[in-house]
Amino acid sequence: MIVIDGTIRQRLAAWLLATVGVLGAFLLIEAYTSAERAADQSYDSQLEAASLTIAEAVQWQDGQPVVEIPAAAFQILATDQQERVFYTLLNAAGKQVTGNLNAAMIATLHTAFSGDPMWMFTQNNGARIRLYGRELRSAGWESTEPVQIWVGHTVSGREVLANELFLATLTRFLVMVVLTALLSLLAIRMALHPVRRLRRALRKRDADDVSALNARVPGELYELVETLNALFERQRQGRNTLLRFTADASHQLKTPLAGLQSASELALLSDNPEDWRQALQTVHHSSERTSRLASQLLSLARLRHGSGETRERLDLADLLRDTVMEWAERGAAQNHDLGLARLSTEPYVILGEPWSLREMVGNLIDNALRHTPAGCEITLGLERTAELITLTIQDSGPGVSEDVLDRLHQPFERGGRQDTAGSGLGLAIVDSTARMHNATLLIRSEPGQGLWIGIGFPALPEDQT
């Protein structure tokens, strides 16, 4: 099932938003402080100018500093924002020579002053003001004491200017964000173009086209396309296997049917009842084989398409014991020494489907009986390790050569022998059953030592119910 988990556009937009949000917050904080700084600088220079103008007018007379405060100084201080203005001239003793600041403020200023020009923000009558103080040494005939000049004004102009500067920055920033968003959308469209191209290429394909994709894709999509190609390759193999199987099955069914036909034709040409009997015998055997072949094909198909949903907990030892007993009583087994190795009394519990497991054991025994000469020993057993319960079958036959060992479990493979009566489906059924049970199939053979087959089932813990 395909769940739509948002879109790439949404994801990119969210990331863009997050980036813009975080960066923007820093940027705007920076912009605000720098706007305030710029406003302060430009207005501070007016304070300096006013202070200079006043300093220019300071003279000494009769041992006292006198100053005819220039009217222009006040206009410079007030600025075009019409700030309220404050000023004071203090003599060396900290007494006000002239000015409009109150005594408390004068005392504060005098103690705060260090000798170097200084700036400060402070409160005066509930209004925030900016003050600039500097010391002036001017020469007089009688005395040369330093004079402190303090000038200041309210800060509404600074606030207005800072806000203007900040608003300008904010506007630029917002325009940039909008442009970035538009460009990002365009970039997303461009970046997703190969995906759309790939989608079109996939849509155009025929239903049974399993050839590899030929497409120009960016690096990020290479893995996807490669995986798709691998999937197509597996589909192709599956189709081929199916076709080969169908062809093989038809071929296998054709041989006994052809036998039936020729036997029946021969019998019809004869008047001798003995020949008829002979022919009927042949027909009987052939149909038996055909019917067995058909049932094996059926179980193979069932195994290959089975879902394994009907699996249950079962004791593999019981199942093995029952099946071996059943086979030992059959006529086919009378020429062989079919036996069961000694099993421990503890149950061998696995999760399995009883009918297919019985079929599998049957096929293993049948296989062994058919492919070994009379008088051979065939021994079945169970081995237990921590994780695996392995069902084994060992015969004392001639075994198979190393080069066909890997192909043995494929359908219609007879271990390189055409002389036996088997269909070649036995080990294929075993293999399919093992796969269905998540079991591993192991086939070992050493020439002269017979064939050993082991199917390792995952063991269930005893306590699990």
Next chain:
Amino acid sequence: MTQCLRLGLILLCLLPVAVPAQSPTPLTVEAALDLDVVAPLLEAFKRANPGIALTYHDRSTLDVDQRARSANPAPDVVISSAMPWQMARVNEGLAQPLNSEVVRNWPTWAKWRNEVFGFTFEPIVTVYRLDLARHMVPPSTHADLQRLLTVYQDLLRNRVTTYSPTGSGIGVMLFQQDARYSPRFWDLVATMGQANVSLENSTKAMLEGLTDGTYWLGYNLLGSYAMHWVRRHPELIVQIPQDYALVMMRMAFVHRDAPNPAAAKVFMDFLLGIEGQRVLAGDTPLFSVLPEAIGPYTAQRLRDQIGEHLYPIPINASLLAFVDPLRRGLFMKRWDREIDILTTVSPDAPPK
């Protein structure tokens, strides 16, 4: 049904009259502005706002400033011609900013911080008696005045009057402004000192002296009062100086601690609005500032008549220089020296 309707109509008629009549809002205006000059404006205000009980006190600039600073309760509106003092009070934060349509439309050159407003346009004039014109060509410039005082020393001795720089806030402002424009002002002071000038505390006192013949010549009088006065005293002539004429503006502000701020704002809106300014232009010699106001007394008309040599005292922070105690002290020192400089017998005598 009909009765109900009739009753309703009666109630409707009563309603607008009844509400303001019940509780008139008090409003106190402390002003340095002669009541008989400004009376038409106050009458018009009372007619337009029957719900406000206006109390108008006409005081000296000194008194008005004192009350603006420390009266309890504070006045609602403060009006004064002592421009530097008004500016100093506003700079101290004693005014509250106004923000009405009328205030926004007020010319920027005639207001500061939207807190204080110059609402009149009063030229500073020279006034002389016709007696003077019989003996000499009347002065039309500051230089003329100085020359006449030198040439007709004996004739004019004890017959010249001007503002006292110590007794009046307006006087010292005008003299400081004069001194800013020309250093020759001090020559004028010296010749006035030689003529034993009489220093008065108000324009009214000078006008009275001129009328009763005590003085022949008055320097730096408020044109508004003088023009009002000479309508009933044809023996006096008002001369607007032809070289430069200072223009004084009365400044009004609503006090920060006004007990009736709403009424005070109504008053300011009336004062600065077209209605009040029309009264100023038509019925008082205070001259309206608003270019829209039409009447015999408007700043625009004055400019058209006198030309370019009108110098309004600017309403900006530079006014604060005139209240700086040190600067004022220096000015007074100079004044005292210059006024006696021509009468000092011995050149070795120490200056005052």
